[in-house]
Amino acid sequence: MKLYYFDVLNPRKVCALARHLDLPVEFVHVNLGKGEHKTPAFLAMNPNGKVPVLVDGAVTLWESNAILCYLARKAGSDLWPTDARQFEVLRWLMWDATAFAPQAGTLYFEHVIKSRFGMGGPDPGEVQKATQGFLGFAAVLEAHLRGRSYLLGDALSVADFAVAITLPYAQQAQLPLQDFPEIRRWHAQMNTLPAWREPFPDLAEPAGLAEAI
Structure with missing residues (x-):
């Protein structure tokens, strides 16, 4: 491969x-x-x-x-489960692609990509809009993670690899995570994986x- x-x-x-x-x-x-x-x-x-x-x-x-x-x-x-949990994985993959990732990805682009490739400074309007969107969707993720080790409960899945992808860049991308302890705890757990x-x-x-x- x-x-x-x-x-x-x-x-x-x-x-x-x-x-x-x-x-x-x-x-x-x-x-x-x-x-x-x-x-x-x-x-x-x-x-x-x-x-x-x-x-x-x-x-x-x-x-x-x-x-x-x-x-x-x-x-x-x-x-990638083959039982009914597969639908849960699909739900989180779709939610991430249409809701969470566009907000977090915009902050990553404005604060990380632009600086890295000499594209000028962050656009304040885009940052403000994405920050507000991020806060709303992060609240959904925070509530879901309470009492769960991973998105599917105790089982790591491809959904975790997808939804967590901007978190390694949280500081550089200025992701507003201070009010989301469950998201921070979840990502700390992902960070125990050497490959992550x-x-x-x-x-x-x-x-x-x-x-x-």
Whole structure:
């Protein structure tokens, strides 16, 4: 298997899971600064021109949450459950993609990506809007985590790898977590996983194109 990545949010979660499951994955760094994500060869794998992409024999898969589920199934892992809990996982993946991640991801973009790639300072309007949105959705997550070790209760799942993805950058992205002790506790628990702390196989090179994020 080959996993094409760059050290930003969505590739981070699939790299972390692949390493956590100790899968025989060849990590292929895509140099976004050189436009490698826009070459004909890469676009043939993912017409969106974005990372991550997984290639496993005849299977080529893009979209990070789909890759999470594929890798867990490939490993025979219960992180992608086959019983009724699968619907719970799907619920949290969809909630994250449509609600939580857009708010947290905007703060990550404004405070981390712009600074990293010389794109100017944060847009105060975008920051204010995303902060308010984040607070609302974080309250939902906080309430759900009370009395639960992970999103599905006592069982770690791919949903945790997806929903927690901005939390390693909480300080840099200025995520307002001070009033959410359960979210902080949950992420501290994720940080006990070596692959979560160190998901990337090596240091990626700087990129220059925000559209690739």
